[in-house]
Amino acid sequence: xxxxxxxxxxxxxxxxxxxxxxxxxxxxxxxxxxxxxxxxxxxxxxxxxxxxxxxxxxxxxxxxxxxxxxxxxxxxxxxxxxxxxxxxxxxxxxxxxxxxxxxxxxxxxxxxxxxxxxxxxxxxxxxxxxxxxxxxxxxxxxxxxxxxxxxxxxxxxxxxxxxxxxxxxxxxxxxxxxxxxxxxxxxxxxxxxxxxxxxxxxxxxxxxxxxxxxxxxxxxxxxxxxxxxxxxxxxxxxxxxxxxxxxxxxxxxxxxxxxxxxxxxxxxxxxxxxxxxxxxxxxxxxxxxxxxxxxxxxxxxxxxxxxxxxxxxxxxxxxxxxxxxxxxxxxxxxxxxxxxxxxxxxxxxxxxxxxxxxxxxxxxxxxxxxxxxxxxxxxxxxxxxxxxxxxxxxxxxx
Amino acid sequence: xxxxxxxxxxxxxxxxxxxxxxxxxxxxxxxxxxxxxxxxxxxxxxxxxxxxxxxxxxxxxxxxxxxxxxxxxxxxxxxxxxxxxxxxxxxxxxxxxxxxxxxxxxxxxxxxxxxxxxxxxxxxxxxxxxxxxxxxxxxxxxxxxxxxxxxxxxxxxxxxxxxxxxxxxxxxxxxxxxxxxxxxxxxxxxxxxxxxxxxxxxxxxxxxxxxxxxxxxxxxxxxxxxxxxxxxxxxxxxxxxxxxxxxxxxxxxxxxxxxxxxxxxxxxxxxxxxxxxxxxxxxxxxxxxxxxxxxxxxxxxxxxxxxxxxxxxxxxxxxxxxxxxx
Amino acid sequence: xxxxxxxxxxxxxxxxxxxxxxxxxxxxxxxxxxxxxxxxxxxxxxxxxxxxxxxxxxxxxxxxxxxxxxxxxxxxxxxxxxxxxxxxxxxxxxxxxxxxxxxxxxxxxxxxxxxxxxxxxxxxxxxxxxxxxxxxxxxxxxxxxxxxxxxxxxxxxxxxxxxxxxxxxxxxxxxxxxxxxxx
Numbered sequence: 001x002x003x004x005x006x007x008x009x010x011x012x013x014x015x016x017x018x019x020x021x022x023x024x025x026x027x028x029x030x031x032x033x034x035x036x037x038x039x040x041x042x043x044x045x046x047x048x049x050x051x052x053x054x055x056x057x058x059x060x061x062x063x064x065x066x067x068x069x070x071x072x073x074x075x076x077x078x079x080x081x082x083x084x085x086x087x088x089x090x091x092x093x094x095x096x097x098x099x100x101x102x103x104x105x106x107x108x109x110x111x112x113x114x115x116x117x118x119x120x121x122x123x124x125x126x127x128x129x130x131x132x133x134x135x136x137x138x139x140x141x142x143x144x145x146x147x148x149x150x151x152x153x154x155x156x157x158x159x160x161x162x163x164x165x166x167x168x169x170x171x172x173x174x175x176x177x178x179x180x181x182x183x184x185x186x187x188x189x190x191x192x193x194x195x196x197x198x199x200x201x202x203x204x205x206x207x208x209x210x211x212x213x214x215x216x217x218x219x220x221x222x223x224x225x226x227x228x229x230x231x232x233x234x235x236x237x238x239x240x241x242x243x244x245x246x247x248x249x250x251x252x253x254x255x256x257x258x259x260x261x262x263x264x265x266x267x268x269x270x271x272x273x274x275x276x277x278x279x280x281x282x283x284x285x286x287x288x289x290x291x292x293x294x295x296x297x298x299x300x301x302x303x304x305x306x307x308x309x310x311x312x313x314x315x316x317x318x319x320x321x322x323x324x325x326x327x328x329x330x331x332x333x334x335x336x337x338x339x340x341x342x343x344x345x346x347x348x349x350x351x352x353x354x355x356x357x358x359x360x361x362x363x364x365x366x367x368x369x370x371x372x373x374x375x376x377x378x379x380x381x382x383x384x385x386x387x388x389x390x391x392x393x394x395x396x397x398x
Numbered sequence: 399x400x401x402x403x404x405x406x407x408x409x410x411x412x413x414x415x416x417x418x419x420x421x422x423x424x425x426x427x428x429x430x431x432x433x434x435x436x437x438x439x440x441x442x443x444x445x446x447x448x449x450x451x452x453x454x455x456x457x458x459x460x461x462x463x464x465x466x467x468x469x470x471x472x473x474x475x476x477x478x479x480x481x482x483x484x485x486x487x488x489x490x491x492x493x494x495x496x497x498x499x500x501x502x503x504x505x506x507x508x509x510x511x512x513x514x515x516x517x518x519x520x521x522x523x524x525x526x527x528x529x530x531x532x533x534x535x536x537x538x539x540x541x542x543x544x545x546x547x548x549x550x551x552x553x554x555x556x557x558x559x560x561x562x563x564x565x566x567x568x569x570x571x572x573x574x575x576x577x578x579x580x581x582x583x584x585x586x587x588x589x590x591x592x593x594x595x596x597x598x599x600x601x602x603x604x605x606x607x608x609x610x611x612x613x614x615x616x617x618x619x620x621x622x623x624x625x626x627x628x629x630x631x632x633x634x635x636x637x638x639x640x641x642x643x644x645x646x647x648x649x650x651x652x653x654x655x656x657x658x659x660x661x662x663x664x665x666x667x668x669x670x671x672x673x674x675x676x677x678x679x680x681x682x683x684x685x686x687x688x689x690x691x692x693x694x695x696x697x698x699x700x701x702x703x704x705x706x707x708x709x710x711x712x713x714x715x716x717x718x719x720x721x722x723x724x
Numbered sequence: 725x726x727x728x729x730x731x732x733x734x735x736x737x738x739x740x741x742x743x744x745x746x747x748x749x750x751x752x753x754x755x756x757x758x759x760x761x762x763x764x765x766x767x768x769x770x771x772x773x774x775x776x777x778x779x780x781x782x783x784x785x786x787x788x789x790x791x792x793x794x795x796x797x798x799x800x801x802x803x804x805x806x807x808x809x810x811x812x813x814x815x816x817x818x819x820x821x822x823x824x825x826x827x828x829x830x831x832x833x834x835x836x837x838x839x840x841x842x843x844x845x846x847x848x849x850x851x852x853x854x855x856x857x858x859x860x861x862x863x864x865x866x867x868x869x870x871x872x873x874x875x876x877x878x879x880x881x882x883x884x885x886x887x888x889x890x891x892x893x894x895x896x897x898x899x900x901x902x903x904x905x906x907x
Contacts, residue, residue: 029531037613051535051695061865068850069874072791073881104748140613142604142692148435221689227605228691244775244811246839253811260811328795331748332807332818334777345805345818347782351792360778360807368842379535380694383614397865 040393063397071357087395090125101333114178129338140387178317232286236385247365250340255281255288262336286388363395419640430684463625473527478630481520495668525619536618540609546702547599553710554592571653582650605690647675773808779843785877850875
């Protein structure tokens with residue numbers, strides 16, 4: 001044995017094999033459109049070397065429904081039914097900027113009470129959307145329980161939305177100049193319309209308590225897990241500059257340390273009347289993105305509780321002409337959707353419908369960062385990063 | 399002296415033990431899941447959810463057994479059987495009582511560890527023959543993971559063998575009876591922990607389920623399987639879980655023995671005691687499975703090579719020193 | 725507080741650029757196509773508008789096959805708009821330019837804002853506008869063999885061919901009410 005080892009010139013067999021660089025070809029891996037964690041039908045064409053990803057090319061369009069074109073052949077009231085379906089996880093929040101832009105062009109303003117109801121439902125949509133994210137993200141990291149708990153908790157919120165609007169996902173509740181009277185509360189023309197269902201305030205208070213509990217539980221169950229931390233901390237870091245350059249908005253931008261929330265800048269929803277924090281992350285990694293959304297749920301619940309307490313009375317609708325014609329003009333209005341900046345650029349030529357409607361959706365810009373972000377990552381991290389961006393394909397493709 | 403009837407009886411015991419184990423653990427897993435996740439199905443439907451596994455099995459039998467076009471058909475078709483056979487092999491040496499044992503081999507532990515690594519081959523061939531990139535990656539992950547965790551598994555058992563001075567599983571249990579305390583409470587606590595972690599990785603359960611990794615690899619090496627062949631993998635998974643828990647209870651928790659009960663009745667209460675201990679261990683696995691996320695592949699390898707293996711070597715060292723000193 | 729009601733910001737934009745409009749709280753700068761990339765650079769560097777929101781186009785056409793034509797006759801052209809913002813006070817500005825429909829072409833913003841990549845691809849696909857220096861000007865949503873640019877006003881919407889719009893009655897009334905109902 002010693003003779004073999006002491007020959008001097010001959011390298012050890014183990015060394016010889018280590019020093020050989022094996023040239024391997026990259027394998028093309030199609031992730032999606034049918035894949036459990038692409039949130040529907042996103043397709044990523046990834047070049048992988050073993051588990052390492054050398055490049056990713058997202059392919060969109062499997063959910064393209066051409067809403068911008070469809071909006072051109074519809075009247076303004078009809079468009080709200082369309083925009084509901086852009087981001088189906090938070091349908092109500094999609095209606096707000098469109099309605100606000102139209103109201104701006106018509107130079108009308110919704111009554112205070114309608115604004116409060118809009119605000120409450122928007123925040124409920126945010127909580128519902130973040131519940132879905134919280135469940136689905138844990139599922140993508142590999143924990144199976146949180147999604148069941150999150151879905152059950154979300155159901156309470158959806159029940160509340162349903163009790164007011166009559167729809168769980170697609171409320172179609174906003175009207176230009178106000179909101180529709182609540183489900184089953186009679187026609188608008190009659191006096192003494194009961195606009196919110198009986199017991200709504202108390203049910204909302206109970207539900208918000210449950211939301212706060214659920215956030216607490218989620219923080220324990222998911223955030224307190226060492227494996228979850230190991231999987232998400234320091235993974236998929238988005239710098240502030242990169243995020244802004246790609247138009248990444250919402251909780252993702254805030255997780256990167258930018259304290260920017262469009263809720264502070266809206267004049268058509270009375271956010272300035274309430275006290276709430278804007279959670280901001282430090283590192284811009286997956287964990288921060290998860291945590292910022294979790295904290296946002298808490299803040300949203302607080303806003304709703306305050307709004308319930310300070311609900312003004314009054315009409316639900318301002319006076320609008322029977323046939324809604326929007327005067328010539330153009331307006332861009334954006335709001336803080338649960339996923340980021342949602343904006344509508346309405347160009348009116350004075351007709352029954354818009355001449356052109358540009359829909360700026362948060363998910364589209366948010367996932368445009370994927371090719372940059374995923375280069376050189378491992379395959380399990382791809383899932384973790386993709387999940388942390390919390391996109392909805394309807395919101396990407398429109 | 400090979401007696402035909404003896405073989406039949408042995409095979410019968412092993413089969414009954416193995417299949418019942420799989421059913422018990424399926425029920426345990428499903429009920430644990432629905433309890434933790436507030437799912438009404440397996441808790442309330444159909445005899446309080448107890449016929450759920452039956453429904454599951456019938457469902458799989460109804461499904462078409464699909465062999466995709468480009469797969470390596472013979473390998474693809476036989477891989478499940480291979481996995482199942484290797485799991486069955488494990489049951490042979492697990493003693494349900496001092497006499498109720500398939501075969502009390504002198505080198506029981508050695509046999510056990512050798513056979514348990516065989517299922518890797520089945521998984522790898524299943525992944526390879528599926529002609530699917532996700533399956534292939536799942537198969538390779540499984541191979542890498544099983545190799546990494548085979549070592550701590552073996553090394554943690556070495557401590558037990560040193561302390562018991564035998565490799566026979568019945569001998570190890572007898573030693574614990576003689577000693578008065580199970581090994582988990584008398585010197586092999588660390589080894590027990592390492593064994594359970596490594597066994598979880600061996601079973602490919604959460605948090606070590608990367609080979610299946612539903613959200614990443616669709617279903618890993620199981621992606622292309624359907625119908626009965628999927629069912630076989632499914633049963634093998636639960637059998638494997640059961641047998642590894644049974645082995646852990648035999649090696650570390652005193653197996654079929656429980657204090658205060660008359661030793662001459664061990665043939666009657668032995669199976670109950672062993673299954674109870676096994677189910678308790680299984681319950682821990684269920685809790686872990688439904689509350690933990692999944693590790694990343696490199697984190698898993700780090701855990702195996704940098705933490706578990708050094709710790710189990712340390713355990714061997716300490717056990718040997720103690721053995722010499724006392 | 726409204727983003728574009730920030731008087732100071734509007735003031736500074738108005739002094740820096742010659743053609744600035746502010747209607748309905750939407751600040752818009754009109755530039756020539758030659759100044760397209762330069763404007764983006766100025767806004768990014770001098771006004772700290774580092775957040776790229778979106779880019780899109782508008783097809784101005786008198787003869788339309790969908791929707792209503794413009795009220796007053798326009799000269800057919802493409803209007804391209806991009807939107808920048810900053811993330812402290814939320815100042816927001818739209819920049820617009822007009823280009824010919826024939827050989828519609830404009831420099832890409834990609835060297836200033838990498839995020840314009842997908843938005844430009846979308847505009848290319850939907851309107852047929854070429855973006856010079858774009859590294860990967862391919863279809864975004866539609867199949868590779870799809871012909872035509874769907875967002876053009878001349879592009880017909882098949883469903884509206886079958887059932888024209890707006891029409892007197894867009895929603896059919898309930899049977900018992902006769903067909904005079906409907907909004």
